[in-house]
Amino acid sequence: MKVLTAIGFEEANEQSKEIFTNIKKSIGMLPNLYSSMGVSDKLLGGFLNFSEIIKSGEFSKKEYEAIALATSQTNGCAYCLSAHTALGKMNGFTEDETLNIRTNSIADPKINALVTLASQMVEHRGHPSDIVIQNFLEAGYSKAAFAELIAVVALTTITNYVFHNGGFEIDFPKAKNIDQLQIV
Known part of the structure; x- marks a missing residue:
């Protein structure tokens, strides 16, 4: 309903x-x-x-959008994937990079550590693996950034859940479905 x-x-x-x-x-x-x-x-x-x-915290606009994309992908939210793909591109990501963020395979090791942690936060309900946390910290992020990542995941999850329980159209250019992309 x-x-x-x-x-x-x-x-x-x-x-x-x-x-x-x-x-x-x-x-x-x-x-x-x-x-x-x-x-x-x-x-x-x-x-x-x-x-x-x-x-206004630890993350750049680009990093914030990366977290939102990873979270929305893991939560399966077509609306937020579309919105954050558009916002990610407005903040410097290419289309291919937005797709790679969603599969935790972006070439930038720091961004990849960020999105891998965000994805695991969602997948494991707030219990990411120690190695993923360590990779995040070794990539140069602080404990404050870790705390704020939790907040960005939570904020994005709110919007994901609103869409899941909403009866409204996506009013952004629709993001590509990564399940339909061919891996070359």
């Missing part, structure tokens, strides 16, 4: 209307994900505030 459908401005409460207006001013559109989250101004407002705080 798809409970979380996108709501229009007229359906939103006053707090969500204000958030919707600010999103439109900021990015020029109101993504369906956010209009679905807006059914609860507490969810949408809290999510956006926490996201902004975490985005």
Whole structure:
């Protein structure tokens, strides 16, 4: 049952209307994900505030998108894969690199350590292997980055779950399905 459908401005409460207006001013559109989250101004407002705080932390925009791509791939979220592929490309990744991130096979060893940890965080429900953690730390990331990676995975998982329980369209260019790509 798809409970979380996108709501229009007229359906939103006053707090969500204000958030919707600010999103439109900021990015020029109101993504369906956010209009679905807006059914609860507490969810949408809290999510956006926490996201902004975490985005000012240890990771570059590029690294943040890499974590979001790895998380969305592991959680099987077509909406977030599409959104974060677009955002990843806007922040310097090529199309091929976004695909390699999703399979934990990107050539950059530091980014690969990052996405492997993010994927394992999801796959193993917060219990990644010691070797994956060690690789992350040896790649040059700090304990603060480890803590913030947990937050990025959690934030991305929220959006993944909203889409899984939502009845709304993907309003970004659709990401390629890696299961259908040919390995050469």
